[in-house]
Amino acid sequence: MQIIRYAELKPRPWRNGGGVTREVARFPEAGGQGAADGSWDWRVSIAEMSKAGDFSAFPGMDRVLTVVEGELLLLSVDGAEHPLEKYRPFRFSGDAAAAGALPTGEVRDLNVITRRGAFKGYTSIIELSKKRAHPVFDGQLGILLQGTAAVTPGAADGIAAGAEPRTLDRYDAVVGSDSASPEILGRGFLAVVSIDPAAD
Structure with a gap:
């Protein structure tokens, strides 16, 4: 992560x-x-x-x-x-x-x-939850805009990573992954930046 x-x-x-x-x-x-x-x-x-x-x-x-x-x-x-x-x-x-x-x-x-x-970028602003984690997938960045949040690695191959949550400071960015998508819990607002390959 x-x-x-x-x-x-x-x-x-x-x-x-x-x-x-x-x-x-x-x-x-x-x-x-x-x-x-x-x-x-x-x-x-x-x-x-x-x-x-x-x-x-x-x-x-x-x-x-x-x-x-x-x-x-x-x-x-x-x-x-x-x-x-x-x-x-x-x-x-x-x-x-x-x-x-x-x-x-x-x-x-x-x-x-x-x-x-070549690529197309998108930005979405979401409100974080302390009860439902927001995953960050491959090709995405999750950037904490406001509030408090922590991130943990997601499950890989069906096995929970078991890692301790890491605290995010304002404007810290989490790099997404599909194999063990990081999950962000907290209260505040998150920018999810997606970079997608352009359609042929």
């Missing part, structure tokens, strides 16, 4: 000075953490936006952006304004000219970027 600890991710300042990004995961991993040259086919990151400004373009990519902290991001995509409220994923083209304004102050957002024609 793999947990990506948010506290261990290195912040990368934006070129325009408007914020920082922490890369959670990418595929393929070659090229070094934080590279924005499009050498990867998908990337999941968490960004802190402290002032209004333009977003970097990602030609040939699709993006799903979700505000996870703060009240409102006013996103402009090719001149059209989209008010993005907390926990409401929004999909747009990485080719588009995009910029963000902060009418209610700083925000933190979850970004899923996938190469068009």
